Structure formats: structure tokens, C-alpha cells
Amino acid sequence: MSRALDGLVVLDLTRQFCASLSAAFLGDFGARVIRLELLPVEVKETLGQWNYEADLIHRNKESLALDPQSERGRQLLAELTTRADAIVTDMTHDELAAIGIDYAGASTLRPDIVFGRLSGFGPKGPDRDLPAIDELAAARTGMMPILPQPGQPPVYTGAGAMHASVMLAFGVVMALFHRLRSGEGQEVDVSLFGANMYGAALDLQAFLAIGKGDRLLNPISRLDVSNPMSGSLYPSADGRWVTLTMPDTDRWWPVFSKMVGIAADDPRFDNHDKRTEINRLDLIKELEQAFRKGSGTYWRQAFMDNQMSADIIEQFDYPANDPQVAANRYIIELEHPSFGKLKSLGFPIFMSDSTARLDRLAPCIGQHTGQVLHELLDYPVEAIHQLTAAGVVA
Numbered sequence: 001m002s003r004a005l006d007g008l009v010v011l012d013l014t015r016q017f018c019a020s021l022s023a024a025f026l027g028d029f030g031a032r033v034i035r036l037e038l039l040p041v042e043v044k045e046t047l048g049q050w051n052y053e054a055d056l057i058h059r060n061k062e063s064l065a066l067d068p069q070s071e072r073g074r075q076l077l078a079e080l081t082t083r084a085d086a087i088v089t090d091m092t093h094d095e096l097a098a099i100g101i102d103y104a105g106a107s108t109l110r111p112d113i114v115f116g117r118l119s120g121f122g123p124k125g126p127d128r129d130l131p132a133i134d135e136l137a138a139a140r141t142g143m144m145p146i147l148p149q150p151g152q153p154p155v156y157t158g159a160g161a162m163h164a165s166v167m168l169a170f171g172v173v174m175a176l177f178h179r180l181r182s183g184e185g186q187e188v189d190v191s192l193f194g195a196n197m198y199g200a201a202l203d204l205q206a207f208l209a210i211g212k213g214d215r216l217l218n219p220i221s222r223l224d225v226s227n228p229m230s231g232s233l234y235p236s237a238d239g240r241w242v243t244l245t246m247p248d249t250d251r252w253w254p255v256f257s258k259m260v261g262i263a264a265d266d267p268r269f270d271n272h273d274k275r276t277e278i279n280r281l282d283l284i285k286e287l288e289q290a291f292r293k294g295s296g297t298y299w300r301q302a303f304m305d306n307q308m309s310a311d312i313i314e315q316f317d318y319p320a321n322d323p324q325v326a327a328n329r330y331i332i333e334l335e336h337p338s339f340g341k342l343k344s345l346g347f348p349i350f351m352s353d354s355t356a357r358l359d360r361l362a363p364c365i366g367q368h369t370g371q372v373l374h375e376l377l378d379y380p381v382e383a384i385h386q387l388t389a390a391g392v393v394a
Contacts, residue, residue: 003030004354008176009376011036011084012061013101016132018161018192019090019118020057022168026088027060028347028356034080034372037065037365038099039073039394050339051362058362059344064373065366065394068099072392076373077101081109083376086172090118090132103187112185116172118164123189134161137192142207142217143200150219160196167195227276228283229256233313235288240296241313249275255306260290334358366394 005026012023012035027033035058044051064080067073077099081087087106089096096102103115117123120132130136135156138144144154171188179185197204207217215226225232230247246252249272257264264270268279275283291299296312303310319325320343332346347356373379373393387393 002354003357004351005173006030008032008085009034009083010172011080011087013038013087013089013091013096014118016090016118017053017057018134018165019088019132019168021162021165022116022118022172023088024057024059024061025165025169025349026086026172028358029349029351029354031086033061034084034368034376035061035063035363036077036080037063039065039067039069039391041065041365043365050336050342052342052344054362055334055336056345060357060359061363062368062372063363063365064369066369067392067394070392072387072390074100076377076387076392078109079377080372081106081113084110084113086114086116086176088116088168088172092131093129107185107187110185112179112183114172114175114179114185114188116168116175116188116190118168119189119191121193122191123187132192134158134164134192134196138196140193141196141200141204143196143203146203146217146219148219150221152219157199160192160199163199164190164192164195167198223284223288225284226280228280228287229253229275232284232287234291236291236294236296236299236312238295238297242291242296242299242310243313244308244310246309248272252308256308259302259306259308260287261293262286262290329356332358334361336361369393 008026008031010023010026010031010033012020012033014020014023014035023033023035066076068077078101081101087101089101093102097105103117106113106115118132119128120130120137121127138156138158138160139154141160144156147155147157168188168190171190175186175188203217210216212218222233227247227249229244229249229252232244234242234244236242246256253269253275254264257266257269262269269275269283294302299310300312302308320331325331328350329346330348331343334342334344336342346358349356369388370381370384373384373387374381379387384393
């Protein structure tokens with residue numbers, strides 16, 4: 001079965017998790033992703049353990065190692081650029097210019113190239129050259145102080161990096177689609193700052209519309225939610241957390257009240273305004289007591305039996321063993337040559353006719369150097385041996 005990006009050649013010049021994962025997403029859907037390892041390479045010690053990070057962010061890639069400090073190495077890099085449809089990188093402007101593969105240099109070599117770059121704070125402005133570090137980008141977003149309970153330190157979720165991974169892959173694919181129709185290449189920049197801002201899109205958009213109110217965009221105690229039946233958390237008998245998402249309380253109240261042991265016609269809570277405003281704190285207190293009477297497992301079953309919009313907050317062991325996750329290939333099993341059968345994150349995008357596949361695990365450094373030079377640049381075996389002996393490639 002063919003895949004959506006079959007035939008595309010992508011050069012991977014990445015060093016960070018999220019940009020490397022962007023390139024892996026392209027490889028999942030058929031692109032030939034060639035990871036360029038710039039010599040000398042610092043090899044990370046794995047102490048005999050599975051390098052689980054590499055097998056996530058470098059899956060479906062080939063590896064070519066070359067020395068960009070040598071004139072011959074830079075020539076090879078230029079030749080590879082002429083054969084590439086896209087470059088994905090997170091290197092700084094200065095680093096890219098030094099090896100001749102910033103956007104200006106790459107587009108001179110191949111005018112229709114798509115150049116996807118992850119930055120920290122965007123391609124323009126006074127902070128364009130600040131490091132691409134997600135924690136620092138997230139710190140400026142405004143979201144971290146409103147996540148914890150009041151009085152607790154700000155919370156860094158790490159979600160912005162994943163938003164950036166997807167946005168960068170999406171931007172590259174959009175630019176490739178534009179090139180297909182126009183013949184024009186272009187530069188694509190996705191910043192960690194912008195991605196973190198969109199991670200807080202609903203809250204940030206609310207701030208832009210109405211500003212910061214007493215409750216809006218401030219930390220709110222879970223015991224002070226505006227609607228006790230929506231966005232609220234309650235502990236169960238075994239210390240797990242119940243989460244409710246029923247903003248239209250009139251719709252849910254007849255069944256919900258019976259489930260938690262409150263009379264449906266209790267005059268304190270017999271309409272939406274009483275539940276969410278007049279007697280809001282009383283209802284919170286009642287629900288606190290009610291949910292402490294059953295375990296998390298009990299409440300999940302009760303929610304399912306009554307078709308409630310509610311659930312139990314799980315830890316990672318839940319998706320790791322959930323048949324729903326396996327059915328949709330969000331986690332896949334792979335056969336590792338050194339460590340046997342393992343579980344790894346799969347594919348978050350479903351396509352009915354050109355599905356993502358795991359064709360290969362993360363390559364060793366330089367594993368495909370000779371193969372790529374021969375297949376992509378038509379170098380004969382003897383020339384590749386000479387380049388290897390001279391230390392230009394490895």
C-alpha cells in the first residue's frame with residue numbers, strides 16, 4: 001500500500017526531541033528521511049538499556065554521517081540539498097549559515113526547497129535568536145500560573161513541545177502542497193513560544209476578548225469551581241480523582257443526582273441557577289462526601305452504566321494497557337533485535353488508505369551513509385570508500 005508522502009526526500013538536521021519527532025512523523029507516512037549526523041558525533045551512553053527515545057524520534061529514518069567542517073563534507077551536504085524536497089532543522093541561524101544550509105543557502109542550491117525550522121520565539125523580532133527551550137517558551141505564555149491550585153508553584157506541562165512537533169510537520173506538508181501547485185519553495189518557522197500560546201488558545205483568546213477577571217485566568221481551587229458538575233474534581237474512596245464535564249446541569253441532573261444519592265427534587269438544587277450560583281458551595285460539599293463513598297473503579301462503572309459525561313483520572317499504566325489504544329495503534333508492539341518485544345508510541349494520525357507504518361527502528365550513526373550516497377547521489381563504491389578513509393563521511 002502506498003503512503004501519502006512516498007517519494008519525498010527529507011533531510012533531518014535536528015537535535016531536539018520535538019523537531020526530530022516532526023521529521024519522524026513525515027517518515028511514518030512514507031517520506032525518505034535522511035538524518036544527517038554532523039561529525040564529530042557525541043555518542044550517548046545507554047548502559048545496555050533500550051534507547052527508547054531514539055526509537056521514537058528517529059524511527060523510519062536513515063542515518064548519514066559527514067564532516068561539515070571539511071570542504072568535501074560541505075560539498076556533499078550541498079549535493080544532498082539539491083536532491084532534497086524538504087529540510088527539517090532546529091539549528092540556529094548562525095550554525096546553519098556556517099555550513100551553508102540556512103534557508104538562503106539551501107534555496108540557492110534548490111530554489112523550490114521547503115525549509116522547516118523549529119525556533120524558540122519565531123523568525124522575527126528581538127528574540128529571534130534566543131535558544132529553543134520549551135520550558136523558557138512556556139514560561140512566557142501566561143498559562144503556567146493558572147494551572148495549579150491557589151498558592152502552589154506554576155506548573156510546566158511540556159505540552160507545548162508536542163504542539164510544536166505537530167505544527168512543524170503540518171507546516172512542512174502545507175508548504176509542499178503549495179509547491180506542488182506553484183512550483184515555489186519557502187521557509188516554514190514554528191516556534192515553541194507560538195506553539196505554547198496555541199496550547200493555551202482558549203484561555204488566551206478569552207483574555208484578548210475580555211481581559212483578566214476575578215475568576216477568569218486566575219488559579220481556582222477545585223473547591224471553588226463555578227459549576228460543581230463541570231471542570232470539577234473530587235477524590236474517590238481510594239484516592240483517585242473523579243472529573244465531571246456536564247456544563248448543562250439541567251440535562252444531567254435527574255440521573256446524576258440519583259447516582260450520587262441526592263434527591264432530584266432537593267429544593268437546594270432543583271434548577272441550574274441553584275446548582276451553579278445560589279447553592280454552589282453546598283452542592284460541592286455534597287459531592288465531596290458522595291464521591292468519597294466509592295472507589296474509582298466503582299464510579300467509572302457507575303458513569304458508564306448511566307452514560308454520564310465523567311471519568312476517572314488515570315496514570316500512564318492505563319493507556320499502556322488499554323485495548324482502545326491498541327486498536328487505534330496509539331501504542332504499538334515492536335520486535336527489537338536486542339531487547340525483544342517492546343511497546344512504543346505508535347501513530348496519532350489515522351488515514352484509511354495510506355496508513356503510517358513502522359518500517360525501521362532508529363538507525364545507528366552513519367548506518368546508511370554508503371547506501372544514501374550511492375542511491376541518491378550516484379556515488380560509486382570506490383568513491384564512498386575514499387570519502388570514508390579521508391574522514392569526510394562515516
